[in-house]
Amino acid sequence: xxxxPAPTFDDVVDAAARLDGAAHRTPVLTSRTADARTGAxxxxxxxxxxxxxxxxxxxxxxxISRFDxxxxxxxxLTYSSGNHAQAIxxxxxxxxxxxxxxxxxxxxxxxxxxxxxxxGEVITYDRYTENREEIGARLxxxxxxxxxxPYDHPHVIxxxxxxxxxxxDEVGPLDMLVVCLGGGGLLAGSxxxxxxxxxxxxxxxxxxxxxxxGQQSLARGEIVHIPAPRTIADGAASTHLGAYNFPIIQxxxxxxxxxxxxxxxxxxxxxxxxxxxxxEPTGCLAAAAxxxxxxxxxxxRVGVLVSGGNVDLARYAGFLHG
Amino acid sequence: xxxxPAPTFDDVVDAAARLDGAAHRTPVLTSRTADARTGAxxxxxxxxxxxxxxxxxxxxxxxISRFDxxxxxxxxLTYSSGNHAQAIxxxxxxxxxxxxxxxxxxxxxxxxxxxxxxxGEVITYDRYTENREEIGARLxxxxxxxxxxPYDHPHVIxxxxxxxxxxxDEVGPLDMLVVCLGGGGLLAGSxxxxxxxxxxxxxxxxxxxxxxxGQQSLARGEIVHIPAPRTIADGAASTHLGAYNFPIIQxxxxxxxxxxxxxxxxxxxxxxxxxxxxxEPTGCLAAAAxxxxxxxxxxxRVGVLVSGGNVDLARYAGFLHG
Numbered sequence: 001x002x003x004x005p006a007p008t009f010d011d012v013v014d015a016a017a018r019l020d021g022a023a024h025r026t027p028v029l030t031s032r033t034a035d036a037r038t039g040a041x042x043x044x045x046x047x048x049x050x051x052x053x054x055x056x057x058x059x060x061x062x063x064i065s066r067f068d069x070x071x072x073x074x075x076x077l078t079y080s081s082g083n084h085a086q087a088i089x090x091x092x093x094x095x096x097x098x099x100x101x102x103x104x105x106x107x108x109x110x111x112x113x114x115x116x117x118x119x120g121e122v123i124t125y126d127r128y129t130e131n132r133e134e135i136g137a138r139l140x141x142x143x144x145x146x147x148x149x150p151y152d153h154p155h156v157i158x159x160x161x162x163x164x165x166x167x168x169d170e171v172g173p174l175d176m177l178v179v180c181l182g183g184g185g186l187l188a189g190s191x192x193x194x195x196x197x198x199x200x201x202x203x204x205x206x207x208x209x210x211x212x213x214g215q216q217s218l219a220r221g222e223i224v225h226i227p228a229p230r231t232i233a234d235g236a237a238s239t240h241l242g243a244y245n246f247p248i249i250q251x252x253x254x255x256x257x258x259x260x261x262x263x264x265x266x267x268x269x270x271x272x273x274x275x276x277x278x279x280e281p282t283g284c285l286a287a288a289a290x291x292x293x294x295x296x297x298x299x300x301r302v303g304v305l306v307s308g309g310n311v312d313l314a315r316y317a318g319f320l321h322g
Numbered sequence: 323x324x325x326x327p328a329p330t331f332d333d334v335v336d337a338a339a340r341l342d343g344a345a346h347r348t349p350v351l352t353s354r355t356a357d358a359r360t361g362a363x364x365x366x367x368x369x370x371x372x373x374x375x376x377x378x379x380x381x382x383x384x385x386i387s388r389f390d391x392x393x394x395x396x397x398x399l400t401y402s403s404g405n406h407a408q409a410i411x412x413x414x415x416x417x418x419x420x421x422x423x424x425x426x427x428x429x430x431x432x433x434x435x436x437x438x439x440x441x442g443e444v445i446t447y448d449r450y451t452e453n454r455e456e457i458g459a460r461l462x463x464x465x466x467x468x469x470x471x472p473y474d475h476p477h478v479i480x481x482x483x484x485x486x487x488x489x490x491d492e493v494g495p496l497d498m499l500v501v502c503l504g505g506g507g508l509l510a511g512s513x514x515x516x517x518x519x520x521x522x523x524x525x526x527x528x529x530x531x532x533x534x535x536g537q538q539s540l541a542r543g544e545i546v547h548i549p550a551p552r553t554i555a556d557g558a559a560s561t562h563l564g565a566y567n568f569p570i571i572q573x574x575x576x577x578x579x580x581x582x583x584x585x586x587x588x589x590x591x592x593x594x595x596x597x598x599x600x601x602e603p604t605g606c607l608a609a610a611a612x613x614x615x616x617x618x619x620x621x622x623r624v625g626v627l628v629s630g631g632n633v634d635l636a637r638y639a640g641f642l643h644g
Contacts, residue, residue: 027349029371032373048598049597049598051354053598269635272600273600273635275371276370277599277600278594278595278599279598313594313642317638317640317642318639320636320638320642
């Protein structure tokens with residue numbers, strides 16, 4: 001794969017133009033209860049209302065929109081057990097190109113079905129004995145397909161950055177922006193937008209307590225790898241930041257904090273009870289940090305990224321039962 | 323209580339002006355999945371995002387805004403086991419007047435708490451041996467307070483009508499408007515707005531199968547009383563239409579249909595899974611009729627009222643488990 005230049009805010013602007021009409025401009029919701037509890041003015045950017053239920057559509061669609069004619073002929077390939085799989089499958093369908101998705105054979109049936117439902121070819125692997133990056137690279141090579149990994153890609157980062165661009169365009173400057181952190185696609189893209197549009201805004205990443213590799217990486221000044229963390233925030237269960245993502249995070253993100261699974265459940269219940277929103281565990285990371293006293297938000301205008309709402313209903317019901 | 327004139331669309335316009343800045347202008351959401359399933363273009367007016375979680379805030383706030391100085395001094399009184407109780411309590415608090423709410427002593431603790439939390443005085447009664455209308459009328463008389471019943475009141479009707487006014491102002495003319503029906507406050511108000519703003523639009527009311535007194539009333543040409551129906555749509559479990567409401571419904575509503583509790587559960591799951599919305603059972607009435615083939619919506623632009631999202635989380639989790 002050719003080395004692409006690091007993404008800039010210009011790429012985010014380009015992504016926003018290409019996503020116009022294809023992605024939803026998701027609503028920004030507010031909550032008097034949340035504001036009263038925190039003393040802050042919180043703006044929730046609701047990417048759970050995005051197409052296929054998560055921000056991932058933005059990066060996938062933009063990355064494919066940058067394909068040249070030859071890339072379009074051969075199609076796109078990715079590996080993902082989560083929202084990126086469906087995002088690539090849907091974006092490829094809209095672009096009229098082939099998509100191959102490498103997914104663990106024990107991924108939830110609903111996710112395999114949804115990915116196939118968008119017309120993606122699913123190739124399964126054994127996550128305990130095989131390496132998805134290797135399988136992906138080998139298949140991409142053999143088939144001439146372009147690999148678009150879930151986060152470590154400049155166009156994916158730029159696409160994800162469009163959510164915060166929309167947020168600041170709509171509500172004006174922010175004092176703080178809080179974003180969930182897995183591999184760093186959303187956080188790096190969001191930081192590019194915040195730096196350009198609200199330079200005084202401090203950008204905070206939020207990881208699950210069980211998987212704080214991002215926090216460790218910032219502290220050490222290099223990408224730290226950890227074993228796969230056990231957390232209900234499956235979308236942030238990555239083991240290391242991306243090579244494109246880390247330098248941006250290092251430069252533009254002031255702080256990375258963590259929240260517990262119990263805090264995520266409490267936040268999921270808050271969203272359902274008070275804001276009438278279904279939010280998946282990973283989508284609660286940023287809000288949990290803002291609502292639970294983890295961050296000094298009082299008196300500030302704070303943007304909170306709600307990253308997605310894709311959660312199996314039975315599992316979700318279990319969380320609500322508490 | 324003096325007899326007030328029947329409400330007109332002018333009252334809805336007045337209500338909209340008074341609600342401006344006090345009520346949320348709730349979002350209108352769309353769903354490609356819902357459109358693909360029905361062949362219609364559906365516009366969901368999301369009153370589950372309204373203040374206190376349901377459209378009831380509109381009517382309560384507007385009715386109180388019409389109080390004169392003497393009425394304000396004495397305060398407001400109502401009876402309700404549901405969203406109207408909280409709506410009156412909150413609206414009274416915002417107006418700085420006293421509120422007394424007559425509620426069944428076995429109402430859910432959360433609802434009693436929420437009503438008290440807004441500063442309302444709660445008086446409980448035994449719903450099996452006492453009559454709330456009588457208690458309400460007696461107390462209002464004794465205390466000089468103004469009784470604002472849950473639906474049978476022209477200002478309540480006019481206030482509820484503002485939701486559909488917003489909907490049509492935002493999305494343009496509709497071919498069909500589908501609204502849940504209990505006592506008829508929301509349906510009558512909605513019909514006033516639709517008749518004025520989209521005269522070609524057919525207005526449909528949707529009742530729970532177990533309590534189709536509205537359907538029977540339209541057929542017979544008079545208000546039919548039924549025993550309290552057993553349905554999960556607790557907000558539409560009324561036993562008869564209001565005296566102010568029925569003539570408006572008779573004049574402007576073309577048709578009343580019913581849906582089963584099972585259809586309500588299916589729709590609740592659809593809202594959670596596909597639209598990431600928490601909607602209470604009553605709030606699913608209109609959508610169930612639009613989504614489940616009860617109404618001929620194909621090829622039409624259809625407004626669907628989502629009336630509220632207040633449902634105990636454990637109960638909600640039970641519905642999602644299916």
